[in-house]
Amino acid sequence: MPRPPHVAASTETLSTRVFSQLAARARAKTERGERVFPLHVGDTYMEPPAAARAETQLTADHPGLHKYAPVQGEPALLDAIQRRLERLGHPVARERLQVVSGATSGLSVIAEALLDPGDEVLLPAPFWPLIRGILAKRGATPVQVPVWHEAGIDVEAALEAAVTERTVALYVNTPHNPTGRMLSDTQVEAMVRVAARHDLWLIADEAYQDLWFGEAAPTPIWAHPEVADRYVACHTLSKSYGLAGARVGYVHGGGAAMPAVQGVQTFSTYCAPRPMQLGAVHALDEGDAFLAARRAEFGAMGRRAAELLGLEPPAGGTFLFFDAAPYLREGETDAMPFLERALDHGVLLTPGASCGERFGRWVRLCFTTLDPETFDAALEALAPVLAK
Ligand SMILES: Cc1ncc(COP(=O)(O)O)c(C=O)c1O
Incomplete structure (x- = not known):
């Protein structure tokens, strides 16, 4: 039948x-x-900032505005990303960058680039709802480790207890959706140690990198020297600049991550929307x-x-x-x-x-x-x- x-x-x-x-x-x-x-x-x-809005990008100013952008990203946007990361004190080399269609797509690309079906990923819980599905659709297993809902949990012990021989990555999102908390320096160090001890990829979800309410910007976990060869970070303009509908973000990483990420990106969305990439240049350069x-x-x-x-x-x-x-x-x-x-x-x-x-x-x-x-x-x- x-x-x-x-x-x-x-x-x-x-x-x-x-x-x-x-x-x-x-x-x-x-x-x-x-x-x-x-x-x-x-x-x-x-x-969003006026210069970053859709209606501000004109064909008259940008001939070919609606053509494909280069897979790695619009050169003007790659320049602006490098300038911003440099201003924040964490410069990233050009060849390590990849523009993506927002962090949802960026994290999917990362999952495809770094994970094989059956791999386990440590997922500190509670977590941003979509990340579980992003990992699951790759055929990977999200291993939920409750650490964020209470202060004072021993993050290192909790993560250690969840590591198995199939564990290949640790996902870290700080500032955090849904708790509004941020990892302390001690917790960051604990996560870095777990990743290094078990040879894991550290996937840093930087969606809220600009939305911190203390005195100074937190140091990103991916900038920790010990993860230089094992991190991949995913940024987005959605939250910082009110550009969620623009679908623009970027990824960078160390070790063998970026050639794989850049390869997968080609077969995912090819490029992020070009008009919005050009708007994003203004957000990054003029949005402080x-x-x-x-x-x-x-x-x-x-x-x-x-x-x-x-x-x-x-x-x-x-x-x-x-x-x-x-x-x-x-x-x-x-x-x-x-x-x-x-x-x-x-x-x-x-x-x-x-x-x-x-x-x-x-x-x-x-x-x-x-x-x-x-x-x-x-x-x-x-x-x-x-x-x-
Ligand atoms: C933690 C986290 N990561 C990633 C994203 C995805 O952001 P976007 O796809 O809009 O860039 C979100 C959106 O809510 C989020 O909360």
Whole structure:
């Protein structure tokens, strides 16, 4: 009997089911004309710097604007990336750079370049929901290691306990989605030691590199001399500059990583959108004041949300992550009833289950999707759901 063709087994775990129920309720609510504050998605209300916007890139200024860009990236953008990394004190050689279509694509390219099906990757949990699927679609096994949800966990011991002979990489994202925490210097050193001891790739997800709320920029883990030959870092303009729809980011790395990354990129998207690469040049070259203003505003919004929730203020990023246990009623064992109550009050939040298997009772809140005034209205709407 002929059968319809199958889809790849590696897609089996890619469901977005945890969230779709809530999203459907939110849609119905909006259709009824009721207000929904979207604190679930990691985006920003801010428009990007004017010179970086789509409408600012003109064919008249850039003949061939809509042609393919070179696979490695538009030369003007590669120049701007090098200038920015140099300004930050961490220069990277030109041949080590690769422009990608945002970090989601960049990390997929990295996964294809460095991993074989069956390889295990240490995934400190909770984590950015898409990274699990990116690894799974490559056929690799994400090994969830809960370390981020509480302060003071012995990161080195936890990671060591999860290493097997199949482990080939450690994924590190700091500032962190979803907790808003940042690795301390000691934790960075611990991760570097684990990677070096077991000959692992260290995959640094730098999505929130510019969104830190302390006195000074943290030193990136990839700049640690001990990982020079075993790191790959992935950056994006999405979060820093409000350019998520532009799909522009970049990757660099050491050892044998980059020829492989550059090879895979050709067969993925070939190049990132050329008009947006040209806009990105302006963001990187002229965006420092924009970033400073954004850090001040986002940091303040994050602190207001943390105060309402009784959490430590975020150290960076755009999210807070909390255990909903104090807000659950008798017999409720996961965060879903709480999320439904929040939505009844007009606030859409993300189930923690999408950030790791241990986090069914947890909830993620994004503090950068709404302008400050609307965000405060959202917090006010949420307050009664938190009342004991
Ligand atoms: C930790 C982390 N990495 C990577 C990404 C992907 O960013 P993009 O594909 O927009 O560049 C995100 C987006 O939410 C993220 O939170």
